[in-house]
Amino acid sequence: MADGLPIEFHGVTKRFGGVTAVDDVTATVLPGRVTGFLGPNGAGKTTTLRILLGLVGATTGTATIGGTPYRSLSTPLHTVGAALEAASFHPGRSGRNHLDVYARAARLPNARIGVVLDQVGLTDAADRRVGGYSLGMRQRLGLAYALLGDPAVVVLDEPINGLDPEGIRWIRTFLRELASEGRTVLISSHMLGEVQQTVDEALIIRRGSLVYSGSLSELEARSASWVIVDGPDRPALAAALTAAGFTFNAGRQGTIVNGGDTAAVGHAAFVAGVELHSLHRHATTLEDTFLSLINDGGLS
Numbered sequence: 161m162a163d164g165l166p167i168e169f170h171g172v173t174k175r176f177g178g179v180t181a182v183d184d185v186t187a188t189v190l191p192g193r194v195t196g197f198l199g200p201n202g203a204g205k206t207t208t209l210r211i212l213l214g215l216v217g218a219t220t221g222t223a224t225i226g227g228t229p230y231r232s233l234s235t236p237l238h239t240v241g242a243a244l245e246a247a248s249f250h251p252g253r254s255g256r257n258h259l260d261v262y263a264r265a266a267r268l269p270n271a272r273i274g275v276v277l278d279q280v281g282l283t284d285a286a287d288r289r290v291g292g293y294s295l296g297m298r299q300r301l302g303l304a305y306a307l308l309g310d311p312a313v314v315v316l317d318e319p320i321n322g323l324d325p326e327g328i329r330w331i332r333t334f335l336r337e338l339a340s341e342g343r344t345v346l347i348s349s350h351m352l353g354e355v356q357q358t359v360d361e362a363l364i365i366r367r368g369s370l371v372y373s374g375s376l377s378e379l380e381a382r383s384a385s386w387v388i389v390d391g392p393d394r395p396a397l398a399a400a401l402t403a404a405g406f407t408f409n410a411g412r413q414g415t416i417v418n419g420g421d422t423a424a425v426g427h428a429a430f431v432a433g434v435e436l437h438s439l440h441r442h443a444t445t446l447e448d449t450f451l452s453l454i455n456d457g458g459l460s
């Protein structure tokens with residue numbers, strides 16, 4: 161494997177006639193991390209990945225792997241392995257046979273076939289016809305194909321789509337391992353929940369434009385939290401909160417205090433001698449934050 165290589169997008173724009181599928185995307189995808197490329201259907205993920213892999217030209221801007229556009233890579237299969245769309249394999253041929261055809265065409269050593277079959281857990285099924293494979297097995301075969309050249313960069317379009325819970329668990333561990341070996345791993349998904357436990361970094365795209373680029377934990381930290389507090393004497397409670405410097409407003413179930421610190425709110429009431437009947441913390445989930453980004457294009 162070549163040492164970790166970053167993927168870099170600089171002002172990538174793609175127009176199809178009057179449709180701007182990708183709009184001025186600039187981002188860096190780092191080695192040693194799993195990066196999720198997230199957005200709803202039609203947001204421009206596949207088009208961006210196709211541009212990265214030299215399958216379609218950008219209208220403007222550049223996409224590079226280790227500083228080089230895909231088409232100028234000297235050893236493309238050693239540099240980047242990709243599985244876009246559910247790969248269409250001939251149903252009558254075996255998994256091993258498919259890999260053999262690709263390995264020969266790319267002049268890769270035959271020994272790689274056994275290695276990748278083993279890596280994706282398909283050794284036992286390798287000589288069966290692909291027509292009899294489950295969707296999960298076909299996904300694994302696509303992954304085996306992507307790994308044939310022992311690439312530094314792995315790009316997978318919706319790799320979790322359609323997998324059963326066992327398959328999802330397996331691929332999560334597998335992708336994390338690829339990243340821990342120092343590879344750059346970029347996977348697309350239209351659902352954050354699907355990849356939340358797998359990715360370290362997120363690029364979120366909405367209608368062709370990047371609306372978030374950063375770590376998942378930073379995104380999580382942006383989630384809003386608040387405390388709902390109530391007691392028999394609401395005016396006294398409001399005075400206690402004001403004295404303690406909280407901002408708040410009246411809600412149906414009590415006073416809604418900005419910030420999620422129940423202890424601080426309880427303490428403010430206690431020092432003012434105000435009786436409380438309820439004190440609860442509420443917070444938006446990461447999924448809420450994601451949905452607000454892809455629906456409104458900004459965080460509320």
Ligand SMILES: Nc1ncnc2c1ncn2[C@@H]1O[C@H](COP(=O)(O)OP(=O)(O)OP(=O)(O)O)[C@@H](O)[C@H]1O
Nearest residue numbers: 176179181199200201202203204205206207208350
């Ligand atoms: N060859 C094409 N000709 C015209 N429009 C296209 C073409 N390819 C993509 N588009 C349009 O570009 C936009 C982005 O599509 P793209 O497939 O990249 O989105 P996506 O985020 O990958 O969605 P999905 O998950 O549904 O594949 C869509 O509006 C789509 O209709």
